[in-house]
Amino acid sequence: MPWVTKLPLIAILRGIKPQEVEEHITALLTAGFDAIEIPLNSPEWEKSISLAVKLFGHRALIGAGTVLKGEQVDLLHSINSKLIVTPNTSPDVIRRAVGYQMQVCCGCATATEAFQAIEAGAQALKIFPSAAFGSDYVKALKAVLPETVPVFAVGGVTPENLHEYLNAGCVGAGLGSDLYRVGQDVQRTAQQAQAYVKAYKDAVK
Numbered sequence: 001m002p003w004v005t006k007l008p009l010i011a012i013l014r015g016i017k018p019q020e021v022e023e024h025i026t027a028l029l030t031a032g033f034d035a036i037e038i039p040l041n042s043p044e045w046e047k048s049i050s051l052a053v054k055l056f057g058h059r060a061l062i063g064a065g066t067v068l069k070g071e072q073v074d075l076l077h078s079i080n081s082k083l084i085v086t087p088n089t090s091p092d093v094i095r096r097a098v099g100y101q102m103q104v105c106c107g108c109a110t111a112t113e114a115f116q117a118i119e120a121g122a123q124a125l126k127i128f129p130s131a132a133f134g135s136d137y138v139k140a141l142k143a144v145l146p147e148t149v150p151v152f153a154v155g156g157v158t159p160e161n162l163h164e165y166l167n168a169g170c171v172g173a174g175l176g177s178d179l180y181r182v183g184q185d186v187q188r189t190a191q192q193a194q195a196y197v198k199a200y201k202d203a204v205k
Contacts, residue, residue: 003124003150004103005034005061008172009196010085010152012065014039015182018047023186025056031193037085037174039065040072050079057082061103065174070096077102085174087128089113094120105152105174109133111144124150126174131156135164142169159195163203172200 011028013021016038025036036056038049045064052062063083064076070092073084077100084097087107097104098121105124106117114125125145127138130153142151153165154174165173179192 003171007032007034007197007200008150008152009033009200010035010037010083010105010154010172010174011179011193012037012039012085012154012174012176013042013048013180014065014176015042016048016180017042018044018051021048021051022055024180024189025052025060027186027190028193029056029060031190032197033193034059035061035083037063037065037083039085040068041066046075046079049076049081053080053082063102067093067097069093073097073100073102085126089117089120091116091120094122098122107154111141114141114145118146118149122149124152124171126152126154127170128174129155130165130173131161135161135168138165138170139168159192159199162196162199166200166203 011033038045049064061083063081065085067084067086073096083103085105086093089108094104104122105126106122107126107128108114108117150171152172152174153170157173158178180189
């Protein structure tokens with residue numbers, strides 16, 4: 001199935017605080033982003049995700065990253081999170097999230113893990129850490145996966161190398177520290193967001 005947002009770039013706001021959510025997500029959405037991930041190892045993540053959903057849930061796919069346990073999925077469902085991103089392949093987490101009609105982007109590194117995720121119902125996959133493997137590995141892995149499953153590159157993807165992963169067959173990417181670092185000002189977030197959107201548009205012309 002195709003990816004569900006217009007721009008297949010997921011903004012990963014690891015470490016963001018509740019009081020920073022509104023201005024940084026506003027900057028991201030203004031640049032064209034429409035998928036936001038707040039990892040669960042961020043401070044007061046429940047408050048941040050709830051606020052993001054309340055403010056922007058009608059405009060973007062909002063949810064959580066670093067989701068490891070089924071109980072976390074239950075809690076995220078209760079605060080209307082619509083996106084679940086995992087660093088690993090956990091069939092229980094995937095099945096529970098799909099049961100709540102959430103969008104699941106499951107972390108995997110091998111063909112075995114990828115097919116386990118697909119079998120459990122994951123609608124999308126993320127190859128993590130992509131930079132450690134390189135785009136050639138991603139291309140080789142993508143060649144054996146069903147074409148209908150969107151694959152994201154995550155880990156070390158920059159505006160300069162994004163095109164390599166798109167050329168390798170990825171539909172898009174998850175963007176972490178090169179897009180947002182803890183404590184950076186909103187101008188930096190806006191600048192990097194614009195750079196990624198331009199890089200994506202240039203690559204898919």
